[in-house]
Amino acid sequence: METLQLFLSILLLLLLLSTSSLAQNPKCSDRDQESTLEVLHIYSPCSPFRPSSPSLSWEESILQMQHEDQARLQFLSSLVAGKSVVPVASGRQIVQSPTYILRAKIGTPPQTLLMAMDTSNDAAWVPCSGCVGCPSSAAFDSAKSTTYRNVACKSPQCSQVSNPTCGGGACLFNMTYGSSTLAANLSRDTFTLASDPIPNYTFGCIQKATGSSVPPQGLLGLGRGPLSLLSQTQDLYKSTFSYCLPSFKSPGFSGSLRLGPTAQPLRIKFTPLLRNPRRPSLYYANLVAIRVGRKIVDIPPGALAFNPTTGGGTIFDSGTVFTRLVEPAYVAVRNEFRRRVGRNLTVTSLGGFDTCYSVPIVAPTMTFMFSGMNLTLPADNLLIHSTAGSITCLALAASPGDFNSVLNVIANMQQQNHRVLYDVPNSRLGVARELCT
The missing domain is CATH 2.40.70.10 (Acid Proteases)
Incomplete structure (x- = not known):
């Protein structure tokens, strides 16, 4: 990897750009094709996760990344030690500061969200429209999707999330991380990855969030559990995928996920x-x-x-x-x-x-x-x-x-x-x- 000098100078430039969304930046157009998705680093111009302040010194940026890694390592250690039940969208560090993201289209007609790619988690989740306390920059509007459905309480998937409850026959669950608490519906809708539609994909639709560490646009789990992408697309992708992660010296911070x-x-x-x-x-x-x-x-x-x-x-x-x-x-x-x-x-x-x-x-x-x-x-x-x-x-x-x-x-x-x-x-x-x- 080239020095962080180039990384930080590019980061400063990105933070001064006037573009604030995919729609406003033509360079952020969808370049996914067939079963290959573009993977963006959080510091990409097209990333909603890029930091809001360019004023960190190199030493401060290193210390910040180390601090974030500490939380990630603590989460992973709790997993392997069996000390925690892994809920949908678990992972304190992942949801607060993801590293690599990709485009996913959800619903009919499709709505595009940039979701964190994570190999150590299973389920997908997104903030949904009307969510109390969620970021207002991007959310999935389930009311505008003709294929959106709630997962029933008696569904086998309901038993695979943490703290499930029943509300009007729909499966609800709660999760906590950092300073935030989330409440979500377990839901189904069509996920489109690159050019591949995946009907009836099970994911968490967040309805309420409290605290200061609310994630922007969600997470796509690439683990091996029952609610993961691999498990839900066995017939399509044969539980096989690869990725190539771009380095900081890459001008577009762009790699690929091949499913x-x-x-x-x-x-x-x-x-x-x-x-x-x-x-x-x-x-x-x-x-x-x-x-x-x-x-x-x-x-x-x-x-x-x-x-x-x-x-x-x-x-x-x-x-x-x-x-x-x-x-x-x-x-x-x-x-x-x-x-x-x-x-x-x-x-x-x-x-x-x-x-x-x-x-x-x-x-x-x-x-x-x-x-x-x-x-x-x-x-x-x-x-x-x-x-x-x-x-x-x-x-x-x-x-x-x-x-x-x-x-x-x-x-x-x-x-x-x-x-x-x-x-x-x-x-x-x-x-x-x-x-x-």
Whole structure:
């Protein structure tokens, strides 16, 4: 990844643009085709999630992203530990600050919303017209859709959401996250993704929100649970998808989500997908070793081992920004990285990043070695640089110890400019290098 200098300068430019919606910006026209959707970063000109203030310094922006990642990691850790029931649209960090979004058309005639793409959640949800406390910038107007229906209380889907209740025969549910509480109807309508209509798609239609962290336009879950896109479109997409996430240096911050087995890359190496029965939605893979340069780092086996009981192991996640390793693994990798960069160089820290340099460095490659597949990361996927180029940090960190995380997370910065293929029927995950623009 190129330095954050370009990222922040582009962000400043985007924030000064006068356009405020898809309709007002011709460059934000729908470029989805067949079963491939355009994936936008939150800082895209077409994104409703872009920050409202351009005044953050580089250090402040890094600290903010780290803070948001902390909440995301806490959410993921609660999932694997079995400490929470996952409701429709769960995930404190995902809904407050999504990283990648896509267009979904809902209803008949279709209404376009930009929804967060999330591989660690299942169900879809959107704020609906008339919602008390929801953002007024964009909402789904169910009254204008001829195909909209409420899900009945006795429907099997009603038992799959948190705290379901019955109102006039319709399935209602409540959820909380951060400082907000949401009330929603479980609903059905036609979802259109690219050129593919999906009739009777089950999702949450938010009716009331209180608190200061209300999500703008909703979420589309790409997990493996019963209400996920994969489960609801098995006949159409065969539980197969891939994405290519754009980096910050991409002018349009634009990548792609490819649904179904058609047109997936042929030259790609795979690793088996592992399944945690306690949290079957998450995409675990068997990380067996990490190599820095040519040296395989000495890591305690237990730090990488898949453990369904504790939730330990390694997942691929589209919503976390910076890869996290449990502390024994991170310390070993970090120390080898420091050794390869140069023992005599002074190491400083910035927030959760403890391997930063104030002079130019030459970074070694880093290879995450999975069963049957290696993911080798160049400097673009490993380093972040200050706006002025005076500070360079290794963009990895230890999993937070304050909530006893046992999870290694391969995050979206390390996935950028790679095609990541999820082949659920064959229980495998593939990665191939690709320029995602």
